[in-house]
Amino acid sequence: MAIHPSMIKGLTCGVAAGSCWGVIFLGPALTPGLSGTQFALLRFLCYGLFSVVLLLPRWRKVCAGLTRADWVSLFWLSLIGNLFYYSLVGTGVQQVGVATTSLIVGLIPVLVALAGRRDANAVPMARLAPSLCCVTAGVALISFHALSQENPVGEAINSKLGLLCAAGALFSWSWYAVSNARRLAVAQVSAHDWALLTGVMTGAQSLLLAVPLLGADLHGYDTHTLINYWLVAAGVALLASVVGGALWNQASRLLPLALSGQVLVIETLAALLLGFLWEQRLPSALESMAILLLVTGVAWCLWCHQRRG
Known part of the structure; x- marks a missing residue:
């Protein structure tokens, strides 16, 4: 049975978005002098600037199709799915490392699939169970490996804080993925314009928080360090927010919620690939097995939706 062209396009956009998002876990690691919240503000100030420049020529035309409910959704999606989520990710990365944080956040597909189990086009959970088990087992296996290999420096309370932040990021972005997909289904703008x-x-939200959370601290850094911080933030904003956000919105419109959640793997x-490149090593046998489980889970979910179609 051939896969529907819209599903192929949606999968391509989802895979491309996920690939772009891998860099978000490296950003906080490359700016150790900033807190997770401060780096999140720098990233989203850049994201806001890029968005204004790209949207300004069509601002009136785009806004004409928006309702009050759209603006309310944009406010909460931006606050919880961007600022709150990425502040938690940044803090988690700086406290417990890239691997542990990305692996805990890697359970998002399971939560999104569970949230979409009652949608009109949802595949029965009984058929999705093997896929979800593969994804969960893969994330658990890599998490066990990462935690068993790491020897965190510092007080135990920092590690607990990092784990709590990673868990908070997991739940906040799971909510974002579900809410954003459902708002996009009724919004009268393109996926790119919504991004x-x-x-x-x-x-705009970052600008309001920038003065109290960034103003005094940035004056304490030399020019070279500040330029480095802004370049890293701008790179993450352009690749992950502008490009990745537009690709993800397109995927959210074309794929069932459960399948789009699986693509988030x-x-x-x-993130793991970039981590291996950063550490200049190959994955171990245990890591390779876990990655195989993750890929198998996504492929299984695709097969279930193909049969459904």
């Missing part, structure tokens, strides 16, 4: 509108809203794989 830019989210950027404008997130940028690509983000975890991309």
